[in-house]
Amino acid sequence: MAATSLAAARIVALPATAARVRDRRRDRSSRASASRPDDDEVLSSPSSSPSPSPSSSSSSSFGVAEPWAPSRRAALLSAASASTVVLPGAPTLAIPSYNVTLAKLDKEARDRRAAQTLAPTPEQAKAATKRIYKGLAAQGEELTQVGGGALSLSPMGIGTWSWGNQFVWGYDESMDPELRSVFNAAVDAGVNLFDTADSYGTGNGLDGRSEVLIGTFLRTCPSKKVDGVNVATKFAAYPWRITRESVVRAARESCERLGKESVELGQLHWSTGNYQPLQERALWGGIADAYDLGLIKAVGLSNYGPKQLRKIHAYMSERGVPIATLQVQYHLLSRFPELNGTRETCDELGIRTIAYSPLALGLLTGKYSTENPPPGLRGFAYKDVLPPLPGLLDCMRAIGRERGKTLPQIAINWCLCKDTTPIPGAKTMRHLEDNLGALGWRLSEGEVAELDAAAEKVGRSTSQNIFQTA
Numbered sequence: 461m462a463a464t465s466l467a468a469a470r471i472v473a474l475p476a477t478a479a480r481v482r483d484r485r486r487d488r489s490s491r492a493s494a495s496r497p498d499d500d501e502v503l504s505s506p507s508s509s510p511s512p513s514p515s516s517s518s519s520s521s522f523g524v525a526e527p528w529a530p531s532r533r534a535a536l537l538s539a540a541s542a543s544t545v546v547l548p549g550a551p552t553l554a555i556p557s558y559n560v561t562l563a564k565l566d567k568e569a570r571d572r573r574a575a576q577t578l579a580p581t582p583e584q585a586k587a588a589t590k591r592i593y594k595g596l597a598a599q600g601e602e603l604t605q606v607g608g609g610a611l612s613l614s615p616m617g618i619g620t621w622s623w624g625n626q627f628v629w630g631y632d633e634s635m636d637p638e639l640r641s642v643f644n645a646a647v648d649a650g651v652n653l654f655d656t657a658d659s660y661g662t663g664n665g666l667d668g669r670s671e672v673l674i675g676t677f678l679r680t681c682p683s684k685k686v687d688g689v690n691v692a693t694k695f696a697a698y699p700w701r702i703t704r705e706s707v708v709r710a711a712r713e714s715c716e717r718l719g720k721e722s723v724e725l726g727q728l729h730w731s732t733g734n735y736q737p738l739q740e741r742a743l744w745g746g747i748a749d750a751y752d753l754g755l756i757k758a759v760g761l762s763n764y765g766p767k768q769l770r771k772i773h774a775y776m777s778e779r780g781v782p783i784a785t786l787q788v789q790y791h792l793l794s795r796f797p798e799l800n801g802t803r804e805t806c807d808e809l810g811i812r813t814i815a816y817s818p819l820a821l822g823l824l825t826g827k828y829s830t831e832n833p834p835p836g837l838r839g840f841a842y843k844d845v846l847p848p849l850p851g852l853l854d855c856m857r858a859i860g861r862e863r864g865k866t867l868p869q870i871a872i873n874w875c876l877c878k879d880t881t882p883i884p885g886a887k888t889m890r891h892l893e894d895n896l897g898a899l900g901w902r903l904s905e906g907e908v909a910e911l912d913a914a915a916e917k918v919g920r921s922t923s924q925n926i927f928q929t930a
Contacts, residue, residue: 516909596650599900602923603652604881604887606812607758607784611690611724616681616893616899617653618646619816619883624661624669628837631661635887636673642892649896654655655787655816655883657694657729658714671717679719691718692725692785692814694762695747697732697927702739707746711755726756726785730927734772744772748779760785760814764930766805773809783811790815790880792824792852792871792915793845793922798878800930815875818882824871826853845920855914859907865897870911872898877908 483713596602596614603612622629623639643654658706661669671693678686694699695710711726728747732739750756759781761772769786776783786806788797790813797803797813806813819825821838823845830846833839856870865873868884872895875882886892 467659472652484582497773504757537858543702563929571686595897601650601899604812608782608783609727610758610784611814612652613690613881614650614652615881616651616872616895617655617692617814617881617883618642618651618895619675619885620654620656620670621660622885623656623673623886629887630835631669639673639682640677641889642886643674644681644683645889645898646886646892647681647689648683650685650860651896652685652688653690653692653881653883655692655694655814657696658692658710658717662832668717671714675719677716689723691720692727692760693718694727694729694744694760694787695722696729697739697743701746702742704742704746704749707743708753708755711747711750715755722754723756725758725760726750727760727762727787728764730925731761731768731772731929732927733768733929734927741775744775748776748781751781752779758782758784760787761811762787762816763925763928764788765928766801768929769802769805769809769811773811783809785812785814785881786818787814787883787926788928789817789922790875790878791799791818791820791922793849793918793920795915796921798830803878813880815878815882816920818872818875818884819868819869820902823922824853824855824856824867842922845918848918848920852911852914852918855911859903859910865882866894868894869898870903873901873903874908874911877903913925 515610532667548871558829601615603614622631625631646654656670656674658671660671661667673693678689678691693714694706695714701707701710714723715721715728726747728743732743747756747759752757759776761769761783764772764786771782786802788802790797803813805811821827821842822834823842828834829844829850833846834842853867856867860866860870872882872884878900882898884891884895886895924927
């Protein structure tokens with residue numbers, strides 16, 4: 461009975477106890493405020509302030525006191541005193557609550573900051589996109605719009621035939637870490653065009669390997685510029701792709717390997733006009749359907765000559781589908797696009813020329829000679845080009861010495877001077893760094909003419925793609 465009376469007495473005394481706790485806290489707060497000078501007093505009377513101790517690292521190094529802010533402990537106590545607990549049959553009491561923690565306060569502060577963050581306006585997003593390529597702009601380079609403005613391409617891209625190809629390039633999965641580094645560094649440098657194909661990747665279980673690698677690299681790239689990357693893939697004219705639906709299916713499969721809802725540039729890898737004209741019309745209709753379905757954002761071609769180019773352009777014009785690009789083998793040892801009317805036709809029809817193999821599969825790097833031919837198939841295919849090649853390489857070296865540039869940089873810059881978008885390959889960081897050195901400058905008209913003359917003296921051209929049409 462005595463215990464019950466004591467408990468009842470304590471409950472009755474709770475309001476008075478709580479009031480005394482509040483009074484003591486108010487007194488302590490008043491004394492603390494009185495002992496702390498206001499910011500205005502500190503600013504107006506710096507001489508009266510005590511000399512800062514070495515431990516007062518929060519003081520401004522410019523002699524201006526920072527606004528006073530409560531410590532995390534003070535914030536915790538304040539939050540605790542503001543919490544309420546309601547006891548049965550008793551008034552609401554402001555007493556400390558152990559549910560308030562520093563972690564909870566930090567989370568609330570982060571949530572407030574997040575709520576204050578506004579989504580960027582369209583103008584801000586556009587400005588951010590421009591800043592992505594400010595590195596290229598600083599070098600005097602500009603993006604090129606293609607496909608009626610559907611895409612904006614960097615002056616140079618990266619070809620990824622070697623990313624997954626064992627037969628010609630000796631690909632092995634142990635190369636993947638360096639290929640990832642190449643991709644990340646290229647994106648960060650402002651390169652926004654990566655060319656691949658559904659047929660890039662030969663060997664056991666490597667079908668489409670190049671697309672798979674690019675899809676993986678896109679998802680893991682740390683650079684903010686990755687959002688501006690344009691993937692250009694090509695759909696092979698396999699014998700079983702004889703319907704429009706089969707081309708649409710190929711586009712869907714490429715999207716799956718790349719991990720994308722749509723591919724920026726979908727291209728017909730080659731024309732079947734030379735050997736299967738009926739299949740050709742199905743390929744045309746299929747890639748136009750893929751464009752209408754949104755599986756590809758722009759249509760491109762590869763290995764088309766001027767005659768066949770005009771035919772497909774007429775068909776696409778009827779469908780209301782612009783042709784954005786045409787890929788051809790174009791370099792100092794393969795100048796047929798200048799001679800057979802391909803460049804002239806592209807310029808007339810508003811189609812951008814992409815120069816693949818700008819280093820002539822390594823011949824223009826100075827690495828190979830008759831005594832040291834390229835390995836495998838390349839050595840056999842180019843055995844007639846190697847004997848007269850030194851004269852051209854000597855000309856390139858002479859220009860390179862004057863400009864402080866390497867042979868690959870001279871060869872790639874020659875393509876830039878021909879108003880094309882070169883897509884050299886890069887398997888290593890050294891290759892990429894060499895390629896990037898071709899940007900930010902241009903050969904003079906006299907140097908281009910000198911290189912053209914030296915190339916003509918070689919008297920030999922590298923073999924063309926067997927599917928190249930007239």
